[in-house]
Amino acid sequence: MNSLCRLKEWFNLHCTQVQEEYFQWLRFASISADVQYAKDMRACALWVRDYLAKYTQMTSCLIETTGQPIVFAEDLRAGPAAPTVLIYGHYDVQPVDPLELWTSPPFEPTMRDGKVYARGALDDKGQIFYAVVAMRALHELIGPLSVNVKLCIEGEEESASQGLEMALSQLKGTLQADAILVVDFGQFDEVTPAITLGARGLVALEVTLTGSNSDLHSGEHGGLAYNPNRAMVELLAKLWGSQGYIQVDGFYDDVVEASADLRQQIDFALEPKSYQKTFGVGALGGERGRTMAENNFFRPTLEINGIGGGYFGAGVKTVIPAHCTAKISCRLVPNQDPKKIEQKLIEFLKSHVVAGMQIAFHSFGGAPAFRGSSDSFLAKAIAKAAEEVNGRACKKVLCGASIPIIAKLAKELEADVVGMGYGLATDNIHAPNEHFDMSRFEKGFLTLGRAIELL
């Protein structure tokens, strides 16, 4: 029996138990964006630390940060001559609203048609948990590995990873590795696996306009006070030109067009018609005249993630609100510096808001884009394992989303990076009814376990 078969057999024997444990892990409301969930965050971290201690040979602990604790584990029995792989994932999840659109509660995992519905079912509690289970199976099936493995499961990926970032130089020795495996990505399409060779960076900002001391009656004050909702729509509308290019001065200054070589390596699964049908998207965004792959992989974007001002309950409230707030984020491509982009964005907004309107900013920080090489020993092992598991050639892709810490982590450790995962764009991550198939959970487990063996 070859080793992939042994991993499959192990999974079949343990699948009921693994699923129960997966559900336990999903029940923690580990939302990092909101401080009221701090207790759930810690309980979630402790649960997986204890799981690793119980079922693997890895030493495991919590590393405290200025933010949420990091779960760290390692098995260095392969010795200093062997290569070291750092597996990265996160246990924090996105907020859950609009809650009313969930068919089952986000923290009560529910199985429907072979799919697990829960916040974090995929991103990233589902994916990192199959990595944890793979370490357990390898321990039970093989014992000491020929490669050193470290596991870093952080708690602030969805909130810009500031805790890990601030501790990074201190943790350099602890996290030291030759290559980083980021288990937070997708497959190519429903039947084809992929390795991910990069993701975009991110910068997030909140802007608040204040027009008066207090909410005002829209009749008594209509024609007198400038409405901050109006000021906000007028201001934000200036961010895009008619061709979809972002109008912030210098926004594209540091963008380097992707090389022909890279473009050729990278596959893109979507074409406009099927994309629009799958997601019910009537209008396409991005820059006019560019392909979907270009706009999603190689070009920076700017989105209004939230806008809120005045009354949006039932019926009518004739108010000129005191404030309007918008949450804005940009996806960045390699060579763009989040701090510089944030500064340019702030300058643009300040200089284009109507005179007299108060404007204030709250920064959520950011992170640069990262790129990895398809030639690294780890990328090759993951691709080979994925091909064995899926019976299909593994595609190379980029990711339009961001894993904020990875560029900094790779730079600090001087390590190569590759991403793996079994997500699909239809899994509703960051949205109501997030879900993940148990069959893809198994493929993730097999791919990761088999790749570690191959090393």
Added chain:
Amino acid sequence: MNSLCRLKEWFNLHCTQVQEEYFQWLRFASISADVQYAKDMRACALWVRDYLAKYTQMTSCLIETTGQPIVFAEDLRAGPAAPTVLIYGHYDVQPVDPLELWTSPPFEPTMRDGKVYARGALDDKGQIFYAVVAMRALHELIGPLSVNVKLCIEGEEESASQGLEMALSQLKGTLQADAILVVDFGQFDEVTPAITLGARGLVALEVTLTGSNSDLHSGEHGGLAYNPNRAMVELLAKLWGSQGYIQVDGFYDDVVEASADLRQQIDFALEPKSYQKTFGVGALGGERGRTMAENNFFRPTLEINGIGGGYFGAGVKTVIPAHCTAKISCRLVPNQDPKKIEQKLIEFLKSHVVAGMQIAFHSFGGAPAFRGSSDSFLAKAIAKAAEEVNGRACKKVLCGASIPIIAKLAKELEADVVGMGYGLATDNIHAPNEHFDMSRFEKGFLTLGRAIELL
């Protein structure tokens, strides 16, 4: 002892009891915009019906409508030869959010520095209650009056008065009067009384943009899907030109510039500097090149009362939301038809939204502006009584706000209209910490009581 002194004496004797009853009346959460308050609405209406039955000679009842019930009362003992006055007010109030900005809970009336803080303290439960108390005092002091008095306290003024409007032709006989006294307005400034000779009309509309079937991840979909928040800010920003004029085709078609005679009659208390200081307003709205009085009394306006799309909780959620919604309302001047304006607004929004974005509308209806004459018997009596009570000449004003039903009511009854009241622009109506002074409550009571006597 003259009659004003007798009214003052009555108020002094009863002021503790009246204040207790006023607080009881304010405790009903009579929010008409939200169906969950339907029970509170009815309890509120029944309370004042019973108050009128207990303390006055008026026959009182509830009139059912398709919406909230109307409290109606009448005392016709003056006989058919005597004139009939219809006193109009409303027992419904505006929603209370943002709740966290209230110093004391909106439905627990609290006295601070002689001011009563509660939702509805002024608008309009405070004002209509002093009218009710005046009817009680007149009954106890005088007995049968020389004028017929009807009282119509409706429950949907803050929600476009659709129930009363639909019942209007049926209720024509019941409500029939020679003049309508609208007790829902303000004084001129802190020491000067006013009668109100007109108010603007209103039309309110909700617009929702839908960009996809579900919320999307702003990284996975950034550059692919057109964000409805972006589509909304781009769309709404087109509503105003650089000079503050509304760009909807035909919006100003039916506007008739106010006559020189009317402009001369009407006083306006505010000038830009004091206005901006009082309300902390940094930027002025309205049409450039026009005075504040013109913009607030004689020109139509358009406001975004609410805009909401995506995530606006704590922290960051990198989402492209499925929907963005805005609540829009216009204040209208005489001769503008709310239905026509709504249609033009819908056409504008439909034709200017980005292609492919789904757009849907929800209409909240509307009402035209109204104007009354300063020469009517009722206007003269109110002005004279206000002068006696305040020891100052009574100013004539217009109101930038709206009482949706009044134009239709006046037309149906072929009655003249005049407005009275003791509100100030700093009373925070429609906003957190709405309040009203007991001293102004008393002035309202005295003015209304004295005016009825004068008739």
